[in-house]
Amino acid sequence: MREVTTAQTPTRNRGSRRTEILDAAARLFAARGFHGVSIEDIGTAVGTSGPALYRHFSGKEALLAEMLLDISERLHASAAARVTAAPDAEQALDALLNGQIEFALGHPALITVHDRELGNVPEPARRQIRRLQRLYVEEWVTVLSELYPGCPPARLRAATHAVFGLLNSTPHSAGELPPEAMAPLMRAMARAALAEAGN
Amino acid sequence: MREVTTAQTPTRNRGSRRTEILDAAARLFAARGFHGVSIEDIGTAVGTSGPALYRHFSGKEALLAEMLLDISERLHASAAARVTAAPDAEQALDALLNGQIEFALGHPALITVHDRELGNVPEPARRQIRRLQRLYVEEWVTVLSELYPGCPPARLRAATHAVFGLLNSTPHSAGELPPEAMAPLMRAMARAALAEAGN
DNA sequence: CGGTGACGTTAATGATGACTAACATCCTCG
DNA sequence: CGAGGATGTTAGTCATCATTAACGTCACCG
Numbered sequence: 001m002r003e004v005t006t007a008q009t010p011t012r013n014r015g016s017r018r019t020e021i022l023d024a025a026a027r028l029f030a031a032r033g034f035h036g037v038s039i040e041d042i043g044t045a046v047g048t049s050g051p052a053l054y055r056h057f058s059g060k061e062a063l064l065a066e067m068l069l070d071i072s073e074r075l076h077a078s079a080a081a082r083v084t085a086a087p088d089a090e091q092a093l094d095a096l097l098n099g100q101i102e103f104a105l106g107h108p109a110l111i112t113v114h115d116r117e118l119g120n121v122p123e124p125a126r127r128q129i130r131r132l133q134r135l136y137v138e139e140w141v142t143v144l145s146e147l148y149p150g151c152p153p154a155r156l157r158a159a160t161h162a163v164f165g166l167l168n169s170t171p172h173s174a175g176e177l178p179p180e181a182m183a184p185l186m187r188a189m190a191r192a193a194l195a196e197a198g199n
Numbered sequence: 200m201r202e203v204t205t206a207q208t209p210t211r212n213r214g215s216r217r218t219e220i221l222d223a224a225a226r227l228f229a230a231r232g233f234h235g236v237s238i239e240d241i242g243t244a245v246g247t248s249g250p251a252l253y254r255h256f257s258g259k260e261a262l263l264a265e266m267l268l269d270i271s272e273r274l275h276a277s278a279a280a281r282v283t284a285a286p287d288a289e290q291a292l293d294a295l296l297n298g299q300i301e302f303a304l305g306h307p308a309l310i311t312v313h314d315r316e317l318g319n320v321p322e323p324a325r326r327q328i329r330r331l332q333r334l335y336v337e338e339w340v341t342v343l344s345e346l347y348p349g350c351p352p353a354r355l356r357a358a359t360h361a362v363f364g365l366l367n368s369t370p371h372s373a374g375e376l377p378p379e380a381m382a383p384l385m386r387a388m389a390r391a392a393l394a395e396a397g398n
Numbered sequence: 399c400g401g402t403g404a405c406g407t408t409a410a411t412g413a414t415g416a417c418t419a420a421c422a423t424c425c426t427c428g
Numbered sequence: 429c430g431a432g433g434a435t436g437t438t439a440g441t442c443a444t445c446a447t448t449a450a451c452g453t454c455a456c457c458g
Contacts, residue, residue: 017405032318035234038445051447052406060446115371116315119231154376155384161372162365162388169364172314176357185354185396189361192395193388216435237415250417251436259416 018056021046022067030109030171034064034120064117065125071114072132075103079139089146093194096140100167101186105179108171115168137161148198159197163190217255220245221266229308229370233263233319263316264324270313271331274302278338288345292393295339299366300385304378307370314367336360347397358396362389 024045028037039060040050057063078099086092104111121129137160144156167186177185223244227236238259239249256262277298285291303310320328336359343355366385376384 033232033234033315035232036319039447040445048406049408050445051408054447055405116232120235155380158372158375158381158384159388161375162368162385165368165371166361166365166392169361172364173357173360176360177353181354182357185357186361188395189358189392192391193365196387196391197384238417239415247436248438249415250438253417254435 017046021053021056022063022070025063026067026107026109026113029064029067029117030112034060034117061120061122064113065121065129067110068114068118068121068129069125069132071110072129072136075099076132076136076139078103079136083139083143089143092143093147093191096143097167097187097190100164101170101183101190104167104170104186105183108174111168112171115164144194144198151198155197159194162197163193166190166193216245220252220255221262221269224262225266225306225308225312228263228266228316229311233259233316260319260321263312264320264328266309267313267317267320267328268324268331270309271328271335274298275331275335275338277302278335282338282342288342291342292346292390295342296366296386296389299363300369300382300389303366303369303385304382307373310367311370314363343393343397350397354396358393361396362392365389365392 021042025037025042028041028045039053042063043050043052053063057066079096082095082099083092086095118126118129137157140160141153141156144160145151145153148156167190170182170186176182220241224236224241227240227244238252241262242249242251252262256265278295281294281298282291285294317325317328336356339359340352340355343359344350344352347355366389369381369385375381
């Protein structure tokens with residue numbers, strides 16, 4: 001009858017299971033796609049079997065929704081913080097680039113899921129995710145507009161999407177270069193591409 | 200009892216149905232993913248119902264395999280032809296860029312499927328597709344190596360993948376700019392990014 | 399101790415979906 | 429005309445899967 005047993009495995013950090021599930025699901029979704037992964041697969045990946053997941057999420061789509069919402073929020077929040085902290089547009093762009101590159105290299109599965117599986121998110125959450133994505137893009141466009149006035153926003157928006165494509169491709173071309181070499185390369189390429197787009 | 204009726208709908212160009220099916224399937228796969236599309240969906244899209252497809256393809260995976268194989272072949276063949284026709288490396292790179300941009304803007308669904316669904320192709324064909332993709336990349340790396348000697352091939356390979364990510368993102372960011380504006384923008388951005396990667 | 403809540407487990411249940419079977423059409427060629 | 433082949437159709441069949449039900453376990457709190 002001691003409360004000595006405070007460590008071990010019990011008294012799990014609350015929510016640790018949820019995030020463990022989200023992580024495993026992200027990896028699986030990234031590798032095989034939402035419909036290519038079964039609830040049972042996810043359960044197995046976290047050491048429980050199948051329906052145990054319903055203790056943590058109301059369903060497969062809800063799980064995906066929470067995953068994408070979390071990603072969008074992190075990206076947007078980080079971008080907003082970095083931009084407001086930067087002294088000028090030049091450094092704001094650097095900060096945005098660094099943030100996106102860190103995220104893409106640090107969480108390849110999340111990036112992959114983020115730009116492939118929006119279509120499988122049910123409607124209440126879908127709109128919210130889209131909204132955050134839009135805000136994130138506008139963060140970039142605003143900075144770029146300041147850096148390249150005279151360049152039409154539509155062009156800058158297209159350029160931004162293209163740069164996302166460039167940076168987010170790193171999860172797929174994994175292994176070509178070590179991350180220490182990859183990050184500066186991506187930064188340099190993205191910067192050059194944006195400078196060219198700005199004219 | 201005339202054979203006057205040579206036109207109309209009968210006497211279909213042989214194979215027209217097959218390619219019609221492949222087109223429809225590509226659009227559906229691009230939009231919802233391989234596992235998100237049913238045989239019935241594809242049938243409906245071409246005006247027949249479900250199992251009629253088995254008259255043309257041995258199964259869903261075989262259909263995907265043929266689709267990806269065809270894309271890889273077209274990309275590789277076009278690249279090889281353009282490179283050998285080009286007088287120098289500079290123009291070879293231009294030709295490669297133009298080819299990829301034309302393809303990405305002209306067949307957005309094919310590009311999307313091409314870099315998402317390889318994992319669902321069964322093994323005999325998978326290897327073949329990978330081989331063609333590798334050859335395609337090497338076509339780029341070879342040209343870039345000539346243009347930027349001294350730059351390690353691994354870096355050029357990574358840069359090539361990144362540029363594919365940039366160019367292939369156009370299907371997703373559709374609508375930002377008209378294609379006439381999009382193509383030159385992508386060309387300029389890709390060129391700048393590659394020049395930067397080459398040092 | 400008794401109970402409550404968090405977390406799992408193993409059987410349904412009910413859809414959906416790939417693929418096959420059995421059965422037309424109809425065009426073409428002999 | 430009549431056989432053959434190409435192309436469809438509709439009703440199975442059999443898996444797989446998401447979700448739910450019914451039933452433990454166990455830690456903790458009163």
